[in-house]
Amino acid sequence: MINLEKIYKRYGSVSALEGFSLEVPKGCLYGLLGPNGAGKTTALRILCTLLAPDQGRVFIAGLDALADPRGARAQLGYVAQEVAIDKILTGRELLELQGSLYHLSAARSRDRIAALSALLGMEEWLDRRCGSYSGGMRRRLDLACGLLHDPAVLVLDEPTVGLDIESRAALWDVLQQLRQQGTTILLSSHYLEEVDALADRLAILDRGCVIAEGTPEQLKQQLGGDRITLRVREFASQQEAQRVQQIIQGLLGVSQVLINRAQGHAINFVLEGQGSEALLQLRQQLEHAQVPVFSLAQSRPSLDDVYLQATGRTLMDAELAAISSRDSKAEKKQAMR
Amino acid sequence: MSAPSAIAEISQETLALSKRLFLQLKRRPSTLVAGILQPLIWLVLFGALFAKAPMGLFPGGGSYGKFLGAGVIVFTAFSAALNAGLPVMFDREFGFLNRLLVAPLRSRYSIVLASVLYITSLSLVQSLAIMAAAWGLGYGWPGGAGLLVVIGTLLLLVAAVTALSLALAFALPGHIELIAVIFVANLPLLFASTALAPISYMPGWLGWLAALNPLTFAIEPIRAAYLGQFAFDAVVLEAPYGALTAAQCLLLLLVLSAGLFLSIRPLLDRKLS
Numbered sequence: 001m002i003n004l005e006k007i008y009k010r011y012g013s014v015s016a017l018e019g020f021s022l023e024v025p026k027g028c029l030y031g032l033l034g035p036n037g038a039g040k041t042t043a044l045r046i047l048c049t050l051l052a053p054d055q056g057r058v059f060i061a062g063l064d065a066l067a068d069p070r071g072a073r074a075q076l077g078y079v080a081q082e083v084a085i086d087k088i089l090t091g092r093e094l095l096e097l098q099g100s101l102y103h104l105s106a107a108r109s110r111d112r113i114a115a116l117s118a119l120l121g122m123e124e125w126l127d128r129r130c131g132s133y134s135g136g137m138r139r140r141l142d143l144a145c146g147l148l149h150d151p152a153v154l155v156l157d158e159p160t161v162g163l164d165i166e167s168r169a170a171l172w173d174v175l176q177q178l179r180q181q182g183t184t185i186l187l188s189s190h191y192l193e194e195v196d197a198l199a200d201r202l203a204i205l206d207r208g209c210v211i212a213e214g215t216p217e218q219l220k221q222q223l224g225g226d227r228i229t230l231r232v233r234e235f236a237s238q239q240e241a242q243r244v245q246q247i248i249q250g251l252l253g254v255s256q257v258l259i260n261r262a263q264g265h266a267i268n269f270v271l272e273g274q275g276s277e278a279l280l281q282l283r284q285q286l287e288h289a290q291v292p293v294f295s296l297a298q299s300r301p302s303l304d305d306v307y308l309q310a311t312g313r314t315l316m317d318a319e320l321a322a323i324s325s326r327d328s329k330a331e332k333k334q335a336m337r
Numbered sequence: 338m339s340a341p342s343a344i345a346e347i348s349q350e351t352l353a354l355s356k357r358l359f360l361q362l363k364r365r366p367s368t369l370v371a372g373i374l375q376p377l378i379w380l381v382l383f384g385a386l387f388a389k390a391p392m393g394l395f396p397g398g399g400s401y402g403k404f405l406g407a408g409v410i411v412f413t414a415f416s417a418a419l420n421a422g423l424p425v426m427f428d429r430e431f432g433f434l435n436r437l438l439v440a441p442l443r444s445r446y447s448i449v450l451a452s453v454l455y456i457t458s459l460s461l462v463q464s465l466a467i468m469a470a471a472w473g474l475g476y477g478w479p480g481g482a483g484l485l486v487v488i489g490t491l492l493l494l495v496a497a498v499t500a501l502s503l504a505l506a507f508a509l510p511g512h513i514e515l516i517a518v519i520f521v522a523n524l525p526l527l528f529a530s531t532a533l534a535p536i537s538y539m540p541g542w543l544g545w546l547a548a549l550n551p552l553t554f555a556i557e558p559i560r561a562a563y564l565g566q567f568a569f570d571a572v573v574l575e576a577p578y579g580a581l582t583a584a585q586c587l588l589l590l591l592v593l594s595a596g597l598f599l600s601i602r603p604l605l606d607r608k609l610s
């Protein structure tokens with residue numbers, strides 16, 4: 001339903017996408033996971049014809065979006081990251097405007113607004129001006145705008161950022177309903193649990209490339225053994241963590257030993273085998289090597305581990321690095337026409 | 338499936354987009370009010386400033402107020418049109434324009450067209466309010482045919498200035514810059530025109546500026562209409578480079594509007610594609 005082929009996009013000297021490809025089957029709820037600055041928004045803007053790629057091809061519902069952008073736009077509902085609503089209009093007026101921009105008849109527009117306002121629980125406040133809406137209400141209205149013309153493909157850019165837990169759960173519900181009705185949904189997120197819980201398939205994006213793709217189960221199973229997080233104390237120093245890292249690297253059945261800065265220099269590693277027996281053996285080895293233990297946690301591989309495995313850093317670490325290197329002025333310029 | 342006609346779709350888009358602008362105006366009428374209040378203050382204060390000037394000192398033989406009226410009417414429409422770009426600029430900045438651009442608009446010029454419709458109506462309403470105020474102050478009324486001349490002339494000027502302002506709204510980086518340009522352009526263009534004084538009162542260099550200023554081309558036919566002396570072949574402006582008839586003034590405005598719309602097209606095409 002959605003096909004992006006070898007997309008390249010640069011902003012000046014900064015490369016945002018480097019050979020990014022994505023294929024979303026019909027009726028799939030697809031997650032695009034990656035830290036801030038990985039290129040998610042750029043990819044979605046290109047998909048929605050807001051941005052032209054330097055190279056590559058874009059297909060939506062079989063239409064070449066670069067050759068026939070108008071045809072592609074009609075198939076597409078786009079819910080942008082920054083919620084742009086007109087504070088002076090009421091929600092209903094905004095939806096009516098949206099309906100006219102998609103050339104719906106007045107009667108069809110009215111019916112769709114009624115249906116969506118029931119689906120998203122907007123009846124009570126739809127005739128109030130948008131300026132008085134809470135963040136959750138704005139997001140729901142924005143989603144209604146994206147869904148008004150009943151698009152075959154719905155694209156959402158970080159739809160739950162800044163939402164309260166209740167609104168988020170409501171949004172997840174709606175997305176799952178839509179998928180059951182056959183809508184193809186592509187959503188970007190930097191929340192692991194969101195993609196894990198919602199998506200049928202996902203791609204992990206890092207520095208403009210897809211580094212892993214598949215169902216959440218597939219991706220996790222590829223990683224093999226259990227993940228162990230060891231803390232030698234609540235907040236260990238870098239040096240101590242490095243010392244312990246070396247010891248652990250020498251232990252039996254242990255691989256991929258990394259220091260997790262975001263967790264107070266905890267040690268992450270993969271333990272071959274599963275369950276309590278493997279853990280028991282590990283405990284004995286640690287005791288023998290005189291490694292102090294503040295906490296020791298064992299889990300099946302998560303999506304974060306998939307990311308860690310592919311990039312050598314956790315999503316949280318990448319997130320922190322991205323925040324410190326962000327250039328908000330340049331980003332605003334990219335978003336503006 | 339038969340495709341709906343382009344005209345039907347474009348008018349649906351344009352009407353919906355203009356409706357939004359008019360709803361904004363209705364609920365936040367301060368632009369409308371300020372756009373009337375400012376020229377009204379000019380009219381009253383400037384009219385009073387030269388109230389005791391001898392009769393007949395100004396062309397047409399009436400009071401200064403009668404001379405001033407045409408200038409302030411044009412200034413009203415000009416100021417309104419100069420602000421045409423602001424709503425577009427805010428839409429760019431707040432991302433609302435992106436919402437319009439992901440929609441399958443039949444023509445993205447609907448966005449431009451809606452702005453033109455809106456700003457033209459707004460400036461005409463404001464100008465008519467100032468005309469009524471000038472009438473109340475005893476500065477005259479152009480009569481039925483004269484009113485048509487006034488509206489026609491204003492439409493030409495508004496079209497030109499709107500084109501310029503929309504181009505700036507797409508070319509400049511933000512609303513601060515746009516407001517700065519509007520602020521700098523507004524008053525000098527008023528002073529370097531025949532709105533407040535005839536060319537014969539000006540030093541040579543200023544006379545030249547005023548005779549090249551598009552505002553002057555709008556002011557003089559309207560002034561003639563107010564004096565009841567309007568005819569297409571009547572000379573309305575004694576410029577340093579020769580006399581201009583009303584028809585020539587209007588033609589210059591027409592050429593200017595058409596030229597501006599043509600020359601901003603590449604910019605709009607680039608920004609809207």
